Amino acid sequence: MLLQRETDFRTRADSMPRLAWIADGSGSIYWYNRHWFDYTGTTLEEMSGWGWQAVHHPDHVDRVVTRIKACFETGEPWEDLFPLRGQDGGYRWFLSEAQPVFDEDGKIRFWFGTNMDVTEQISDAISSVTDQPPEDLLHRIEIKPGATIAIELADQSRNILGETPARQTILILEDEPMTALDLEMRLSDAGYNIMGPAMTIAGAEREIEHALPDIALLDSNLGGRKSYGLAERLIKAGVPVVFCTGYEELEDLPERLQNCPVVSKPFKDSVLMESISAAATRPNA
Numbered sequence: 001m002l003l004q005r006e007t008d009f010r011t012r013a014d015s016m017p018r019l020a021w022i023a024d025g026s027g028s029i030y031w032y033n034r035h036w037f038d039y040t041g042t043t044l045e046e047m048s049g050w051g052w053q054a055v056h057h058p059d060h061v062d063r064v065v066t067r068i069k070a071c072f073e074t075g076e077p078w079e080d081l082f083p084l085r086g087q088d089g090g091y092r093w094f095l096s097e098a099q100p101v102f103d104e105d106g107k108i109r110f111w112f113g114t115n116m117d118v119t120e121q122i123s124d125a126i127s128s129v130t131d132q133p134p135e136d137l138l139h140r141i142e143i144k145p146g147a148t149i150a151i152e153l154a155d156q157s158r159n160i161l162g163e164t165p166a167r168q169t170i171l172i173l174e175d176e177p178m179t180a181l182d183l184e185m186r187l188s189d190a191g192y193n194i195m196g197p198a199m200t201i202a203g204a205e206r207e208i209e210h211a212l213p214d215i216a217l218l219d220s221n222l223g224g225r226k227s228y229g230l231a232e233r234l235i236k237a238g239v240p241v242v243f244c245t246g247y248e249e250l251e252d253l254p255e256r257l258q259n260c261p262v263v264s265k266p267f268k269d270s271v272l273m274e275s276i277s278a279a280a281t282r283p284n285a
Helices: 002-013 034-040 051-055 063-072 119-127 134-140 177-189 201-208 228-236 269-281
Strands: 019-024 029-033 078-085 091-103 108-117 141-143 151-153 169-173 193-198 215-219 241-245 262-264
Touching: 002 029, 019 034, 034 078, 063 078, 078 108, 091 119, 091 134, 091 177, 119 201, 151 201, 169 177, 193 201, 201 241, 215 228, 215 269, 228 241, 241 269, 262 269
Parallel strands: 169 193, 169 215, 215 241, 241 262
Antiparallel strands: 019 029, 019 108, 078 091, 091 108, 141 151
């Protein structure tokens, strides 16, 4: 079962626009998707294990290694932001995350990670606060621990990550990596811009600090933590919510959320799209 899931990850990840990789339970990477090699110009032999440090910017690599090692040791999902060197020698910024996938005994079988290029957003935001070119500011950008979306210049107090377009954007919150990837691909194919996917409630909250989506598709239960508080916050802001669940019914659902459409896993395209359309046209109560 786990072997099939890993095979599915590789097949889907090889065609996704993000850089993607798979590491063993200790964090040693043994597979990258095609896009990683296209961007970095490297080989698997060069990048396997911890060889990926070679394409990280020297001003950031120590911080990145420290953070990701801590997550590999604790099993906590990992998020970070850093520049990676392309095969042309230039650096681009990537918002990155990894999620552990557990076996039947609750042990980490492997990690699935992705790196999303956010260079344009950062460049636009930097140009709004300084005339210096982004490449001259690599060493001056600080990443706040626990809030990797909140990027600040070392001598500036204002946020410099530009807002992403909110038109036809859907926020995905899903803590199961395979399901998150499946939703991203389905909804991208349906013409939506994707916010996330976020794999933790904190990650979703950081996403909406900078821009609100048109619709939110929320896993109702993430490792025992309900997403109801986030849903209420979104609805209060005028964002329709659709819940995803692997259960027959949602427990302890607040009255304000009773009218939110609910989609059961595994998803059927027709039901998923109908529920999203219903949420978009339903007035918030």
